[in-house]
Amino acid sequence: MSQIKNINGESNTYINKNMIVSIVSLATKEITGVVDVYQPKRLFFNRMFDKNTGKGVRIKYKKDNTIVIDIYVTVTTDCEVNDVVYKIQQNVKNSINSLVQLKIKSINVYVKDAEKKASL
Numbered sequence: 001m002s003q004i005k006n007i008n009g010e011s012n013t014y015i016n017k018n019m020i021v022s023i024v025s026l027a028t029k030e031i032t033g034v035v036d037v038y039q040p041k042r043l044f045f046n047r048m049f050d051k052n053t054g055k056g057v058r059i060k061y062k063k064d065n066t067i068v069i070d071i072y073v074t075v076t077t078d079c080e081v082n083d084v085v086y087k088i089q090q091n092v093k094n095s096i097n098s099l100v101q102l103k104i105k106s107i108n109v110y111v112k113d114a115e116k117k118a119s120l
Helices: 017-029 041-048 083-099
Strands: 005-007 009-016 034-037 057-061 066-076 104-114
Touching: 009 017, 009 041, 017 034, 017 057, 017 066, 017 083, 083 104
Parallel strands: 066 104
Antiparallel strands: 005 009, 034 066, 057 066
């Protein structure tokens, strides 16, 4: 089981990496313009061998007790990509800070695909 160690004063808190991946994934999907978290075949195979990848999200642990988050997304063709990326970064940051006390070094968003919005 992968865990992140968060040193808060004199006590140690251990947070499961899968919980952080779930928080990031849900916070990303909340943003208007995001179709889904992207999971290409290469990322799928990386997930089998790399314990820091899951659901189109990669968590990297740094020696200074911070994390780097990489998010791969598919967006709609009619969205403003810069706005969507900014909103993803802000929502992920706020979600993680409100649920767990982790220091985030950076949140990198990679737009891997665009899909036309389905009409009703």
